[in-house]
Amino acid sequence: MVNINSYRVIDAHIHLDLYDYEEQERIIESLEESSVEGLVSVSFHLESCMKNFEISKRNPRIRSAFGFHPEQSLVSEAELDKLISFIRRNNRDMVAIGEVGLPYYTRMENPSLLIEPYIECLKSFIQLSSELRKPIVLHSVYDDAPVVCDLLERESVERAHFHWFKGDAKTIQRMQANGYYISVTPDLLYEKEIQKLVNSYPLSQMMVETDGPWRFEGPFTGKMTHPVFIHKVVEKISTIKRTPLREVYEQLYINTENFFKCTW
Template identity: 25%
Template structure:
């Protein structure tokens, strides 16, 4: 069995088929992250409809989806429903695009949102799933300042010096199918200790497979696991045992 620790199941084109294929491939559990109010509602409703794989909702507003007009409603919904969730997320900061790096108001809105997510994680004693693309240092600083203890830097592909601080703070990182080929992912995961790594798909993200591309679904977490084992030059079963134990410990499942 294997756990997909980060999938956007509400965005999958063929949800029943994808879950069936995941179950057949040995995926026992999926952490179903959300990105905005509509997505939170869908994830909660889907989680109640399917038993295999077991779906664990995570509630949050993605940094790319923070909107001044709807933010309060989304946060109120989170607060009202977090008792049914397994985690807070996905949340965080995203400074990847130049316009965001130039737009101080946008960055402040993302920070305000992330700060509330960190507070809610504390209040509900839940782990938090952090999107940190291009904003690794600010994400780490805010997380450390918040006092949150269970933080996952999802699909970590940032600098290794920040990774060292993430690890020494006791936090976790995850990696995606990109660990098979992305230099940034490979550098980070080559550096991170295996006992802090989780595997995920971020489905339905599109990945490369040699010369072709494909849209991921939760069963593709098997690709992530195998590529990680290859990168680490370790036995696949040994890696599977460790990443499953990490996911269970982190999410308490």
């Protein structure tokens, strides 16, 4: 059993704005006792960006990423321009572009959904990442991942974070070679697919996350997702990688600060 008071972690991907206010306060107030040094709160759309911006002002442990989540209907060109203008204006107050990507799960439910407009939207954010020299946080799994790799390579964007990634071995090798990062959620404790990914992916290109308020199964069933869950994720990574726990904690922490070019 890991003693969480001995190590510090960073939640590299959480939707803090999607928790209700009391839950947000409960999480923020418990970060110190949970040995959680910081959070990267990613955004869903313009309103979400604005909420995360305000949350980050309340506590220095919270850092914001601004973007447009792909698993929703696209907004008009005018609305997208407003979002991009917001990102440019508040560039210094964000650590990344995100969450952006392609709508894999929406397409599974609606196969007739046209992917091309989503690709064009993603291109705008990848170009913005290159222009502002900010890393990009990606929602890109399975068949979408090679498409996103093509777009990143075309714009020479190297600081890319594929959160909660799932995909084929060839794409995983390509991501490793390009220096892209992945992050691992609490489902590592019970999902064989994610355990296999952790076994094959370099620890030096890995971070940990909750993707809260998304809820998990296994030992987390029925519990509000809290960044403290990450300690169990790190413990599982240590077991899979057969690497000392202290070394895994230290490497994941360094990876996160280096990727976001941010210290907590």
